[in-house]
Amino acid sequence: MDMERRTLLGLAMGAAVGASSARAQTQADAGRAGPPDPAETLRLWPDGAPGGQGVSITPVVPERSTDPAFHDRYAQYTTDPILTVFRPARPNGSAMLLIPGGGYRWAVLDKEGYDVARVFAATGTTCFVLRYRLPADGWAAGADAPLQDAQRAMRLIRSRAADYGVDPHKIAVLGASAGGHLAGLASARTDAVYQPVDTADAVSFRPDLSLLMYPVATMEGPHVHEGSRDNLLGESPTPTRLAAYSLERMDWRGAAPVFLLHAMDDAAVPVENSLQLLTTLKAAAVPVEAHLFQEGGHGFGVRLTQGKPAQIWPDLARAWAGRLNFTL
Structure with a gap:
């Protein structure tokens, strides 16, 4: 989709919702039930x-x-x-950067962002939900624009750890679907994809723990999520470019421990995305734990797991992290 068409679509959608900014939309929805959005960004x-x-x-x-x-x-x-900050009532010293999915077409704020952040903030983890840029919106970095935001977000959290009562060595990333792909890039890659802008960029951008929920992992082959691939890399990427953005083709040596979560009946992002990545992680000697549920579909977050096997996934993640001396 070319830039002119995306611009026209953006303007049309802005008129349709009657607001041109996230703040205006939030104000318009303020009367809905449920917990309010955090004011801190x-x-x-x-x-x-x-x-x-x-x-x-x-x-x-x-x-x-x-x-x-x-x-x-x-x-x-x-x-x-921006990062939306969820401060727990009793901080446990850990932090989590949450990267919601959306096929690199948009970022799903509630289901895979705010809803999940509230679950982990309830047990003491300071959570930061990332609202990131999208690759086809005309940014000079193209496919690396979302990764610029993820790396910068991790550095900001780490550089300001004392302000949030967080151990700078206890910062996790949790990504879902295409957000899982972005979290995987932030975990595996060792090269900064932007030039430093201030002192926050002097610290590491890599997470200390990675949780990938039904991640878009591969950019090639029969198990690819075509929408994520096309939105990230365009409609005709070269084989070299496909390989460069496929998580299972990357060098994960030295990466932080990884927690994989997927449903076997996921019809959008096949479970083979996690299985292929699991093989890569094991070969790279990355500590990894994987949980595959018989049912759950795609995009379940926490709200859509009620009454299904995947309902226990936050407890499984906490237990896994605890064995690594990382409280979530």
Whole structure:
């Protein structure tokens, strides 16, 4: 999809929702039931996101839920990436960067972001939900624009750990679906994909623990999620480029321990994405634990697991992390 068409789509969606910013959308939804959104946010780029000279899009945060009991919002055409901060009542010293999915077309804020953050904040983990830029919106970095945001987010959290009562060596990343792919890139890659902008960029951008939920892992072969691949790399990427962004083809040696979670009946992102990555992690001697549930489908987060085997996944993740001396 070319830039002109995406710009027109962004403007049209902005008119449809009657607001051109995430703040306006949040205000419009303020009357819905359920816990309020945290008021604390942190901008990633104080002087604006890098490589935005060719970007002319309008941010939108549409509401998909028809049930007044809960939100189901997604962020699209993001230009000013932010972290939404969930501070626990009794911090346990750990932090978690949450990267929701959305096929690199948008970022699902509630189901795989805020909802999950509340679960882990309830047991003491300080959570940060990332609203990231999308690769086809005209950013100079293209496919690396989301990774720029993920790396910068991890550095900001780590550099300000004392402000949040967090151990700088106890910062996890949790990514779901395409967000799992982005979290995987942030975990495996050792090269910074942007130039330093301030002192926060002097610290490490790699997580100390990685939790990947039904991740989009491969960019090639029969198990690829085509929407994520096309939105990330375009419609005709070269074989070399496909391999470069396939998590199972990357060098994971030295990466933090990984927790994999997938449902066997996932019809959107086949479980082979996790299975192939599991093989790679084992070969690279990365400590890894995998849980495959008979049913659950795709995109279940925490709210859609009720009454299903996957309902226990947060407890499984906490137990796994605890064995690694990492409290979640």
